[in-house]
Amino acid sequence: MNYEYTKFDLGRTITAEQQEFFNANGFIHFKNFIKPETVKDVIEASLTVQQEWLKNKTIKVNGVPVKYGKDLDGSDIVQRFAFINQHHPVFSELSQDPRLNILLNLIGPHARLGTEEKDGMVLNHYVNGAQSKFTQMGWHTDGLRDIFHGQRLNPMLNVGIHLSSLKPENGGLRLLAGTHKQSLYQMLFRKKYFLDNKADHKxxxxxxxxxxxxxxxGRLWHRVAQSSVIGETSRRRVIYLPIIAGKYEPKHEHSPTAFYQRFAELVK
Known part of the structure; x- marks a missing residue:
């Protein structure tokens, strides 16, 4: 496993060096996008949304299933929030950060933030305890969604805003650099979607x-590794927001649940 790669600072534009790194590897890492006090505000806002959804027994948001789980003390928690940007002003404001528009250049013309499409802004909350179920996610590509919908594979990037400082033993995102350039056959059959959790030496x-x-x-093979530690130090939160191109397809409260989302325990 490789822990060493170049990390960048996000300025007013995507530099030639950053574009070259992204084109070659299919991912890029920017340091210090939001301040510690903003991280704190975001986590507190998620707890407010969680309290509301637990109270209202919210099952789906715009057709997307809400994933519930158990905290370390056995209490109910939300472990996957979909379209959270539509449920609290802190997340709405974050999704409108003008710096996110700089990232659109990684795709090119006609790219947009998917705040009303796909699953909107998603917050994942992982914790490894005795009653935990949402602790890892097997190998997959995000591009499979378009194929499920019978659509051609449109450009898609997944923006992650990390709310936890991690060490290797905390698990988290693992990816195979360069696999965004693979053939469609490799995209479909390189790994067993979601079932394969094994580490890859690359x-x-x-x-x-x-x-x-x-x-x-979105075409890159990646997984979410399980934390090897148990308890509070295993807790990690991350926000995902898609950058997409192609036909505009907003979701709403009457949107149907996608076929693959019926297997909610597998969905990122």
């Missing part, structure tokens, strides 16, 4: 500090 471990931002191409 994988790169993303080890962020709280407040860092990462981007990975």
């Amino acid at each position: 994988e790169i471990a993303i080890i962020p500090e709280a407040g860092d931002l990462t981007i990975h191409d």
